[in-house]
Amino acid sequence: MRRAAFLLLVARVALADGVARYNDPLPPRARPPLAARLGDLVRQVAAANGRPSPEWDARLEAALTELIRFLPASGPPPNELVQSALHLQGIVEPSPHLVVVSGGAGRDDALLAELQAKLPSVLEQGRYRRMGVAIFAPSPEAPSRILIGLQETFLALQPVSRQLPRAGSAFLDGKLLPPYAKPELFVTGPDGAVGRVEVAALGDGRFRAPFRCGALDGRYQLEIVGEDRFGLAVLANFPIYCGAAAPSRLQAPVEPPARPWADAADAEAQVLALVNEDRARAGLRPLALDPALSTVARAHSADMRDHHFFGHVSPSTGNADDRLKHAGIQVPLVLENVGRAYSPVEAERGLMDSPGHRGNILNPRVERAGIGVAVAQSSPGGVRDLFVTQLFVRLAEPYRADRAPEELRTRVDALRRDKGLAPLADDAELDAVAREVADGIARGALPPDHAGAPVEKALARLARYQSLRTVVARASEVAQIGGSQALLDGTATHAGCAVALGPTDAEGRPLILVVVLGARR
Secondary structure, three states, rough: OOOOOOOOOOOOOOOOOOOOOOOOOOOOOOOOHHHHHHHHHHHHHHHHOOOOEEOOOHHHHHHHHHHHHHHOOOOOOOOHHHHHHHHHOOOOOOOOEEEEEEEOOOOOOHHHHHHHHHHHHHHOOOOOOEEEEEEEOOOOOOOOEEEEEEOOOOOOOEEOOOOOOOOEEEEEEEEOOOOOEEEEEEEEEOOOOEEHHHHHHEEEEEEEEEEEEOOEEEEEEEEOOOEEEEEEEEEEEEEEEEEEOOOOOOOOOOOOOOOOOOHHHHHHHHHHHHHHHHHHHOOOOOOOOHOOOOOOOHHHHHHHHHOOOOOOEOOEEEEEEHHHOOOOOOEEEEEEEEEEEOOOHHHHHHHOOOOHHHHOOOOOOEEEEEEEEEEEEEEOOOOOEEEEEEEEEEEOOOOOOOOOOHHHHHHHHHHHHHHHOOOEEOOHHHHHHHHHHHHHHHHHHOHHHHHHHHHHHHHHHHEEEEEEEEEEEEOHHHHHHOOOOOOOOOOOOEEEEEEEEEEOOOOOOOEEEEEEEEEEE
């Protein structure tokens, strides 16, 4: 998500019509001499520092030209307004990094020298491929306001309409650009519900996905996600209006007064409060703060800040599951959001505007949260930049020795049913064999890689079976057992199930899950 400040603005309307389709190109624009010099400087500094050289983008320039009319006295405009300006010009990618500076007559050279010193740290924050510059001079005596936009793009999307008729549909045809792969599509409907759309991967990063308007008219927020070595990332986030007109003018939102924040701890408290406010609006229970989770989240935010990356996968600590495991935290469900912003309010709003992140915040299954914020100084302007990590987890359900074997059998039958296989019949003798294996592993008397020995002995005396197979798993709850090839054996007819509480290790006390499958003669 983009880094920008939320500020109180009075609603105004600019005078630019919106385009009919996303990703339709605009013709090149004439640039004032200072804008051209600024663009040349950006490209020179990028080349000198081994960064990608951004190309002029007429659509981004058009969006910046409208945005600059709404600039507050200091800092950039609110993210919601930036997104609206991009969508009006047909841009689907997340918001650009904005640099706001002031210039005056006779000090262009000084301005360029100042920017030349600061641009290396700005360009280090992203892999920018597009740029635009807008200049606003309200009068010859007043200082000029200059807005530079630098945008990442890793998606080539064919043009798609911004609005569709009621119950209309469209195909999203596109290609993920290196280093991204594995496209996914999420949609938030007018009712706030989040869904996933099936995406057909066509090879070489190409994909096709059908979008269909739902029963409700209004705004549908679409998000295209890809994966690189840092994990999942939002590559596009844009609305399509179904049975309703898409906006044709840029209107600044009237924002409530910003909530001041003092330091990282204060920002963390605000983010948690905002998360629970959003959950309350959705009719969900609030999440309790877990200090151990917050420690993990805080360390990841600091890692992103200090090592100049942004994503779920750290080069040094791995993914969220790895970080929790290293901290000795074992849970059956963990969800993670990461964001960058200039305020807690902007961070939460940006995540809620993203269908995938919104789905994590409003997941009804999670019970606890960890919030971690690291503060950094941003690019020109000195505004404090926040790196935010949200962790949401569900705790393991209590272990019930009397119920666990039946829960395991139900889970196995469900996995087989999903693959079109018949459920397995009960067999008390196979239950006894499974219990012998589970208890032996739990006591440390039977190494897991020797679990087949008791089963081989049982096969010798159970002549009605032509074969027996054993599945052993360690998990924090029964539902975590996966559909392994052995469990999905189509020749199996009967099963015995057992669950035991394993010995304490660095991750707690795992459950030992054992299934013995038999094929009748």
